[in-house]
Every structure is written in C-alpha cells, then in structure tokens.
Amino acid sequence: MNSRTVFAVVTVVLFGLGLRLLFGSTSALTSDIAAFYSADSISMALLTTGPVIVLGVCAAAAGVLLSRARVTHVLVGCLILIAVGTAVRAVPSWPVLVAGTLVAAAGIAVANVLGPVLVRVIVQEWSQQGRSENPAVSARRLGLLTGVLTAVISASAGVASGVSVPLAEALDGGWRWVLGLWAVPVVIAALCMALLSRMFARAGSTAVSGAVESQGGSAVLRSPVAWAVTAFMGVQSLMAYSMIAWLPTIYRDRGVDAAAAGLLLTALSLTSVVTALTVPSVATRLPRQSALAVAVVLPTVAGLAGVLSSADSWALLWAVLLGLGQGGQLSLAMTLMNLRAATARDAASLSSMAQTVGYVLAACGPLVCGAVHSVTQRWEPSVLFLLVMTAPMAVAGAVAGRRAFYGVDVRQETGVRGS
Template sequence: MREKRQARVGASPRLMTGLVLLALVMVSINLRPAITTIAGVMDQIPDVFDLDPALLPLLGTLPVLAFGISGPMGPWLARRFGTGPAVAIALTALAAALVLRATVPALLLPGTFVAGMAIMTASVLVPQIVKANRGTGWWTGLCTMGFGLGAALGAGLVQPLQQSFGGSLAGALAVWAVPALFGAVLIQRTGRRPTAALAAAGKATAAAGDASTPRWDAASSAVVPTAPAMPLRKQRTAWAVTAFFGLQAMLYFAITSWLAVYLVSRGLASADAAALLAWFSLAGLPASLLAPVLASRPAILRWMAPGLGVLVAVALLGVLVAPAELQFLAVGVLGIVQSAGFGLAMALVVIRSAGPQSAGRLSAMSQGFGFAAASLGPLGAGLLHSMTGGWEATFWALAAEAVVLAGAGFFAIRGPLVRVDEVGLVAERDMSTIGVAATNPAAR
C-alpha cells in the first residue's frame, strides 16, 4: 500500500507539469487572434463598422500601443493575486473586449485597445512561468508556437466563420471570446496546485529538515535572498534584449497589419490574401518551436541572433519582388524567419535572466518598451504607403529595420545575465514560484 501511495505521489508532479505546459500553450494561442482576425478582413472594416478609412492605420496600431503602456500590469497583478489568477483575469478581460468591439460599432477602437492591454498582461507572465518551472527550450518553443498557431487560426478562419454566421463579420470576430474563456478557466484551475518543480523543491527542503519553512497562504511570502542587483534600466543586456524584442515585434505587426492589403494591391482576391496571411503564420510554426531549442545551445546562439535579422531583410525583399504566382513561397519563407525571430526573442528573456523574478521583470521591460516602439510599425508602414502611393519604400524601410535587428541580436547575447533581487510576495498557489508549498500541511 505504501509503495502504491508513493507511486501516486510521484506521478502527480509530472501530471501537474504537463497541465501547466498545456495551460501555457492554450494561453499563447489566445494572444494573437484578436489582431490577425482584424487584419484578415481589414478591407471590410470601414463599411461594416462605419469607420473612416483614414483610421485603419490606427486600428492596426492600437493593440500594439496598448502593449507598450500596460507592461507593468502583469507583474503587478501577479504580486497581488498570483500568476495563474493574473493570467486568468487578463484572458477574461480579453474575452469581454472581443465581444464588445464586435457587437457595438462605437466600441471597435476602444475594445481593440482593451484587448491589447489584456494580451500584454498575460504575455509578460509566460516567460516568468517558464523560468520558474525550469522549463527547457522546448517549453518556450511550444509557447511561441502557440502564438503562431493562434495568429494563423485567426487569419485563416475569420472569413470561413463569417460565412458560417450568414455573412456576419461581428459573429466571426466575437466567437474568439470562447477559447479565451476556456484558457482562463484552464490556467486558473492549473494554478491552484504546486507545479512539479515546486513539489520537487519542497521534497528537497523537507529532506534537509529546514525549520524555517514559511507559510504559503495569500499573506505569506517566499524570500529568496540574492546579492543586490543593479536597477534593470542600468543593465545593458536588458536594453539589448528589449531592442531585439521591440524590433522584431515592429516588423511582425507591420507585416500582419498590411500584408493582406499589399497582396490585394498585387491583384489577389481578398480571400486569397487572407489565406496567405494565415500561411505566413502557419509556415513559421516549426521555426517558432525550434528556435528556442536551438538558442539554448551557445554555439548556435552566437550566429543565430544576428543572422536572423539578415534573413528577415532578404525575405521581405523577396515578397516585394516575387510575382503573384510565387507569393505562396515568398510569404512562407518570410513566415519562417519572422517566427524564428519571435521565438528567439522569447527565448532570450529566459536565457539571459538569472531567475524567475528576473525573467518576469525582463519580460515586462522588453515587451513593454518593445511593444511601445512596435506600435510605430503598422502606423509607419501605412503612412509611408499613403505618402508614396506604392509599397517599395515601405518594404525597403522594413528591410533596413531588419538589419538593425541583426545588430541588436549581436549585443543581446553578450554581457552578464540580467539580475534583479529574487525577493517578492508570492501566493501559495502561484504556479510561477519554486518553493516548499508541497511540504506545508496547512496548504493541503
């Protein structure tokens, strides 16, 4: 009986680790459809929502602008409620925003902004959870692949969903609230128990007979002392990682906001352009999975970080010059290298940080400042197109930005790890904390 009971206890941490990973992937899938569904039907927005066409660049910029100003919200909610509940709150707010902006035309722009804030709140906490669970490159890869899968599903299904709703674009946009709510429930329920890493750490502490085990309730804290660290804003590695994240995000949102419009201008039907936008995300799924895994190997990381920027520049110019019949190939190549860049950006937050809270703070900084800069991508690309009347200047400007991205990658992989004082208030059932909850009788 005792052996069977021990076997069940040993299986539980592995099961919980799997559930945490599943919850993280589900969260990631929900953090892109709010953007790519709009991009896939951008040509219909002015008529359906009675929106001035001049405001279309703003519609593509609003969520990214919201990303830039809401970066600190995720860590604040995590300290207040725990990481799992914080992500659940963000996904619930996302679901509400998706429904309201789709069903109330006057709320299209405000709802898009709120959706962006909710996406950012959840997004900054993903690397913190990965780091705290001692996740490998595969963890980061699966999460970044979830981002790409969500983007592809949003772009590829919006028009078929519109047809299934009898031509209602509002229904095709609002239905994405359902998976967001499912993700909120999953991450909340998963966050109610310690993770495998937490349980393993608890067993080690119990074996050592540590009498200083703290209480793990909503009012207790886990104190993990470290040497005092410099403020994040004074750490060059943090700024290099932030620059890399921001530049790749600027490229991504400029591409997803205007690629379909560009393809329509090249003579493709709206449905075909939306399908190619979905293909842009789908083609990159393997790259978004493998990039963090490869980045965990220092010998590969040395050339991978700067090399991806150069490849993105070449791929952008390929889309510009490729004839219509070769756009499937050109867009696919662009999707591969762009998704690899995003996977590497997420991996750098984990690889270049010293601990879970360092990863959380670096994630908030890189995504906060990075997305604030990235908000200029869709707006700048749209304005440059309007000023020149063509797309050549826009694509050349994006290619030049990709070269700067290569420089940021060169510096991001050099220098000391980003480190903050690993001290903070963490609730007992916060999945992002490695501690001793499993040994606390009061927590059972």
C-alpha cells in the first residue's frame, strides 16, 4: 500500500469521524443543556430532531453542488461548515447553540450524500493509477472502503457521547467548551480533504478531476429499486437517530448515572464497527443482498426487545446487539447505493434521493419517541414503536437486495458495481 493510498484512507476515516460528533456530544449533554437554558421538551426538539430534519431538507443540495464542483471540493466546504457550526456551540447563548447546531447539520447533510460517491471515485482513481479494471478487485475495494467509512461514522457518535461527560467534568463543568471542542477533528478532516483533492489533481486523475453530474430527479423517482434503497436507508436512520437521541436519557430516567448512560451509547457505537467493517465486504461478494439485509435487522430486534423488557442489568448486552444491527444496516445501505447504481453519476443521484427522503423519515423517529414519552411518561411505548418499525425495514432491505440497477448505462458500466 503506497503513501497516496494510505493518505486517502486516513482522509476517509477523518471525514467519517466528523459526521456524527455533533449528535453524540449533544445527546450525552442533553440534561445539562436543558437545565442551563431552562429549555422545555419542544425547545430541546430543536437540538434532537431539528438537525435530522435539516439532513433531509439540505441533502438535495448535493446534486446541485456536484454539477458545479469536484466531489472533494464540495466536501471541504461541508467540513468547514460543520466545524464553524460546531465551534460556536461554546457560546453561552441558546439562539447561537441552536443556529450552530443547524448550520453544522446542513454541512453534514450534503457530506452524507457524498460519502458513497467519495468512496466510489477513490476506488476508481486507484484502478486508474494501478491500470487495473478488474471488476472483482474494484468491488472488493469498494466494500472495504465503504466498511471503513461506515465503521467510523457509526463509532463517532459513541466516542463523542462517551468522552463528552468525563471531559466536561474534567473541565469543572465546562460542558459548553466540550460542545465547541468537537470542531477540532473536523478542521483536521477539512485540511486532509483539501490535500487529497490537490493530490488527485496533480496525478491527473479523471475519476475526481471533474464534477459528477447527477441525472434529473424524475428518473430516480421512477425507479422501484431506488425507492427500496431509500426506504431501507430511511428506517435504519430512524432507528439510529432515535437511539442516539434517547438511549442515554432512557437509562438516566431509570436511575443510571450520566456517565454510565453515555457509555452505553459508546458501547453501541463501538460495537457497530464490527458489522460496519464486515457487511460491505460480504455484500460485494454476493449476487443478491436480500438475505443479508434481513440478517442485519435481527440484532436490532433482539436489542430493542431487551430494552423493552426493562432488564437493566443486561443493558450493555442490549447496547451491543443494537450496535451490531446499526453498523450492519448503515454500511449495507451505503453499499447498496453503489451496488444498485450503474455509474458514479447514478450513485450520486440515488444517494441524494435515499438521504433526502430517508432523513426526513428519520426525523420522525426522535420526534415520535419524544412525543410518546411526553404523553405516557414511560419509555416502553416509544421502544415498542421502534420495534414495530423493524418489519418494514427488513422488507425494504429484501427488495433493495435484489439484482436490479438504477441507471440507463448498466450494460456499458465498466467501473465498480459489485454484483
């Protein structure tokens, strides 16, 4: 592995890390934020549900930006936006806290869409530089790099959740500074992304040298497989953001201290790395991914059933099961965006649709869970709602895993497809 390849992988790791630190740090410090600003449940929804809504609303901008700039250039802008929005959260002002969170979420929205596209163009660049057009090799590289990206994304929220509370205590209650300090790794990621773009340009890479234009919106909206991928992406995101937003709170309300509750989310996120790393490689080797899609839903079913049982002494096990499911689901959803697309252009279009519609659906998760808890004053009905949602997720995944493609250029595609 040469130095350029290593640097590309490091950049992908730092990029993925910056996409969930915002959510994990907010979740761990929700009680402190609410107490300091005397914020009610509706106001707190701006910090738990508002950013997820922004993910859906702003994801559609990715296609427009890609028609005007390189993938890596757009991502540098996204990371700068995330860093600025994250940093200003240290200012002791509720409007600034909310505005910074939403601004950072806007950057994350576009970056989320471009994640699968970045993976694809890097793999294509490797193929061009290595003069290798073997589809099997490209598919394995696609699966490996997708696994690395999704593993880091999955772990980052848990890292922020687990570290934020002890760090705030070490700073003598300076939790506002902790919220702002999470901008530092994002700044580093932006610098690396800028260097990666420059490195590719100097090498004369055609994989990333120009803008990636997406197809018109009507084409992807008419594709059944695109809708299946979108539904799978949406429901798994609904699960993930509901857990990020409320899992520590559920256990704090059951008497678990703040640090231990935050560490449960850390355990969930770190465990998700296992399936995030392995599922894409398995998926790219299978002719169909339907059975795999159903399989990655099963740990979530078991984990939610455990949380519902109120057997709190087994809370760590339930978190581990939820993590195994979450990592597998997110990594498979991102892999399917490439496997079901004929070209990088089609992958950008499919990713934009899946994450625009998917994150709007995902916003319903934290919102419904919070609203149901407010009405019933119990968490069991909210967890039951999530458990029921695993059924449509499994069905959508089974349909998305069929051997079908979105895009008009399938027969001529010589790049990464994987199945």
